[in-house]
Amino acid sequence: MKEKLEQIKTSALDVLKSAADIDALEEARIRFLGKKGELTAVLKGMGQLSAEERPKIGALANEIRSSIENHIDTKKSELAAKLEEAKLKAEVIDVTMPGKVQHTGELHPLTKVMNNIKNTFIGMGFEIAEGPDVELDYYNFEALNIPPNHPARDTQDTFYINDNTVLRTQTSGIQIRVMEKTKPPIRIIAPGKVYRSDALDATHSPVFHQIEGLVVDKGVTMADLKGTIETFLKELYGESTKVRFRPHHFPFTEPSAEADISCFSCGGKGCSMCKGEGWIEILGCGMVHPKVLANCGIDPEVYSGFAFGMGLERVAMGKYDINDIRLFFENDLRFLGQF
Ligand SMILES: [Zn+2]
Numbered sequence: 001m002k003e004k005l006e007q008i009k010t011s012a013l014d015v016l017k018s019a020a021d022i023d024a025l026e027e028a029r030i031r032f033l034g035k036k037g038e039l040t041a042v043l044k045g046m047g048q049l050s051a052e053e054r055p056k057i058g059a060l061a062n063e064i065r066s067s068i069e070n071h072i073d074t075k076k077s078e079l080a081a082k083l084e085e086a087k088l089k090a091e092v093i094d095v096t097m098p099g100k101v102q103h104t105g106e107l108h109p110l111t112k113v114m115n116n117i118k119n120t121f122i123g124m125g126f127e128i129a130e131g132p133d134v135e136l137d138y139y140n141f142e143a144l145n146i147p148p149n150h151p152a153r154d155t156q157d158t159f160y161i162n163d164n165t166v167l168r169t170q171t172s173g174i175q176i177r178v179m180e181k182t183k184p185p186i187r188i189i190a191p192g193k194v195y196r197s198d199a200l201d202a203t204h205s206p207v208f209h210q211i212e213g214l215v216v217d218k219g220v221t222m223a224d225l226k227g228t229i230e231t232f233l234k235e236l237y238g239e240s241t242k243v244r245f246r247p248h249h250f251p252f253t254e255p256s257a258e259a260d261i262s263c264f265s266c267g268g269k270g271c272s273m274c275k276g277e278g279w280i281e282i283l284g285c286g287m288v289h290p291k292v293l294a295n296c297g298i299d300p301e302v303y304s305g306f307a308f309g310m311g312l313e314r315v316a317m318g319k320y321d322i323n324d325i326r327l328f329f330e331n332d333l334r335f336l337g338q339f
Pocket residue numbers: 263264265266267268269270271272273274275276278279
């Protein structure tokens with residue numbers, strides 16, 4: 001019996017030594033110390049022992065039981081510590097690892113240039129005005145001194161909704177709406193989409209953006225126009241930019257001019273960007289035609305004003321050296337992410 005007990009002890013300690021987890025320990029406890037366990041089975045045979053042997057074997061059995069229990073406890077805390085260590089290792093954060101960059105998106109290049117232009121004019125005391133994209137013929141043409149059958153209508157291929165409603169071909173109609181409702185002094189810029197039935201190519205799009213500007217007050221002169229435009233263009237393209245004005249014709253301004261800037265690509269020496277001329281045409285402008293002021297109920301004998309208009313895409317293409325207008329509308333993130 002004594003031998004049997006010693007055998008149980010040896011095999012129990014072996015099993016415990018190789019137990020890999022808490023489940024294996026519990027299995028071993030049941031196998032050796034449980035109600036139907038090996039040690040219990042041996043003790044059940046104690047009745048056959050002599051009175052002399054019984055206490056000795058009993059003491060030995062108790063000793064073996066507590067030895068096995070001790071081993072189980074020790075192993076249990078060992079396994080728990082190992083588990084804790086593995087868990088900590090898995091959860092550890094290496095603060096020296098580079099972060100994961102979250103792509104947050106960014107402003108469209110046209111929006112950036114538009115904001116830039118707006119801020120420049122707001123800094124000069126201008127306000128932002130808006131008008132409808134679907135516009136009456138009257139505001140888009142007639143009030144701007146472009147009556148029916150006027151040749152200027154042919155230069156703007158117009159989308160007609162019906163006989164007297166159009167998709168606006170220019171933001172100039174907003175000037176009229178503002179002048180009808182506002183007593184001078186007026187200082188506004190009017191940014192917005194305009195529509196022309198042009199075929200899409202590298203420099204034309206049936207939808208593009210214009211920014212219209214208007215100043216009306218007593219004693220406004222061509223010198224105010226030139227100063228404002230020059231300040232704006234230098235702000236946008238850099239202080240070293242040269243600006244020149246060429247006489248031009250628009251029905252709604254008199255006199256009219258086009259403003260050119262020295263080429264941002266070659267600085268004026270001549271290159272493919274400026275077609276060898278050293279200058280790039282950037283906007284149209286002029287003194288508001290007296291007839292237009294009168295159309296809006298502003299007395300041209302008392303007030304004068306100037307207006308200007310430019311295409312946002314053209315400005316952005318120049319600023320960022322982009323050679324195809326279609327890139328703005330294709331929404332290719334590889335392109336849009338460069339600005
Ligand atoms: Zn050039």
